[in-house]
Amino acid sequence: MIIGYARVSTKDQSLDMQLDALNLAGCERIYQEKVTGAKDDREELNRALDTLREGDKFVVYKMDRLARSTIKLLKVAEQLEQQGVELISIQDNIDTTTPMGKAMFRMLSVLAELERDMIRERTKSGLEAARARGRKGGRPKKSSKKVEQALRMYKTKQFTITEITGATGVSSSTLYREIERAH
Numbered sequence: 001m002i003i004g005y006a007r008v009s010t011k012d013q014s015l016d017m018q019l020d021a022l023n024l025a026g027c028e029r030i031y032q033e034k035v036t037g038a039k040d041d042r043e044e045l046n047r048a049l050d051t052l053r054e055g056d057k058f059v060v061y062k063m064d065r066l067a068r069s070t071i072k073l074l075k076v077a078e079q080l081e082q083q084g085v086e087l088i089s090i091q092d093n094i095d096t097t098t099p100m101g102k103a104m105f106r107m108l109s110v111l112a113e114l115e116r117d118m119i120r121e122r123t124k125s126g127l128e129a130a131r132a133r134g135r136k137g138g139r140p141k142k143s144s145k146k147v148e149q150a151l152r153m154y155k156t157k158q159f160t161i162t163e164i165t166g167a168t169g170v171s172s173s174t175l176y177r178e179i180e181r182a183h
Helices: 016-024 043-051 070-083 099-132 144-156 161-168 172-182
Strands: 002-008 029-034 057-060 086-089
Touching (some): 029 043, 043 070, 070 086, 070 099, 144 161, 144 172, 161 172
Parallel strands (some): 002 029
């Protein structure tokens, strides 16, 4: 059986290009999800790996769809090899049933991890540059007047937390944090 796996990192991205390529590769079943590759526990990937049996082919559009770190890629490849399953990456033109395919797989997994580290480094540098210009990251703080209003409503014991958060716009977690500080 030929099993495919498609993944994009965010809900806004489209799986169409990957699904088209996997269908052209002859995949009989395709598991798909919209979740970051850095996340260790990906439900659809786990389901796909659980369905594979000896002699099956596991097809991905590109290796970075499977995992973003060398360690994770190598773990998956080792698991597939132990199961007697071939790993095929369409874009990377890799087939792990051949010695050259295995070597290329390991090289590309290192490059995928390098790319991820570089993205992380650029993001960190961008945030530092923004802070140097006086910008702050994170969520904007609620106005102290709104928080004080929420606390006053809470102290009257006439309102539920839901009513307080709805009336003031202060989140329940902020409200609970402020209640704890007041004690």
